[in-house]
Amino acid sequence: MLIVAFEGWNDAGDAATGALRAIRRSLDLVEIAAVDPELYFDYQFTRPTVTTAPDGTRSLEWPGAVLYGPTGATPEPGEPQLTGPGADAAHLLVGQEPARTWKGFAAELVDAALAADVDGVLFLGAMLADAPHTRPLTVFASSENPEVRSSFGLERSEYEGPVGILSVLAAAAEQAGLPTLTLWASVPHYVHQSPSPKAVLALLSKIEELTGWSIPRGDLEREAEDWVANVDALAEEDEDMAAYIEQLERHRDAVDSPEASGDAIAEEFEQYLRRRGDGPVEPWQRPGS
Secondary structure (H helix, E strand, O other), rough: OEEEEEEEOOOOHHHHHHHHHHHHOOOOEEEEEEEEEHHHHOOOEEEEOOEEEOOOOEEOOOEEEEEEEOOOOOOOOOOOOOOOHHHHHHHHEEEEEOOOOOHHHHHHHHHHHOOOOOOOOOEEEEEEEEOOOOOOOOEEEEEOOOHHHHHHOOEEEEOOOOOOHHHHHHHHHHHOOEEEEEEEEEEEHHOOOOOOHHHHHHHHHHHHHOOOOEOOOOOOHHHHHHHHHHHHHHHHHHHHHHHHHHHHHHHHHHHHHOOOOOOHHHHHHHHHHHHHOOOOOOOOOOOOO
16 A cells, blocks of 8 residues: 655645654655656745755755655564554655646656555545644545445545645546545644644544554654643633634534434534635545544
């Protein structure tokens, strides 16, 4: 399986790329393909960055997209490793959303995935949402593949509107015969300025549920607790923010209550889509479980 995450429009709170980094730390991977950034990126929009190595050497890092695959080496004893069905053959794709030539970009990456014998793709995204940070952060699942929807009990999306590079890649993968599934984590929009380790954990838990994997968490659980505590502290100093969070909590608790019908939950989610005015809105209509 190939797991994909992109920085930028698809990555609120750095949750999608954060989940991919957590997975990458627990796998022994090597770069097997990369795009030429000259073909796809506008450097005035996505600028290269300069970094300094421990020995003082400075180098430029260019925007792009990189496909990683397993080295086949035996893991070092004692190192936390991702385990589960097919984990030793997992591939990862990470990058920045390109500025141009999206069709060519998607075709190149799908060709690289096929050459690496990938037979399924899991896309990770994160969106700003009316979600209280004090409650479990929801992860929505969607797929354009009938067999995937049947296997996981998903409904087909009826969304029409703007999309990001994840949707373009998913369409290209499906056209090439690769089944796809997309996960979107909800990130509280009132704390969008900083990374959200709680959303990272929500994505990792959903991946484990779908794949049967066990993914090492490292310091993520402690970081998530600290993140919640920091937002709590901000709310204590801002009455309007505290009142708004309380309103979101009541709303979420009503939707999650045993008395809430499936139609009520679906209606609530559709209302949420209609009132969104910022951040990525991706193709789904109702949340998957």
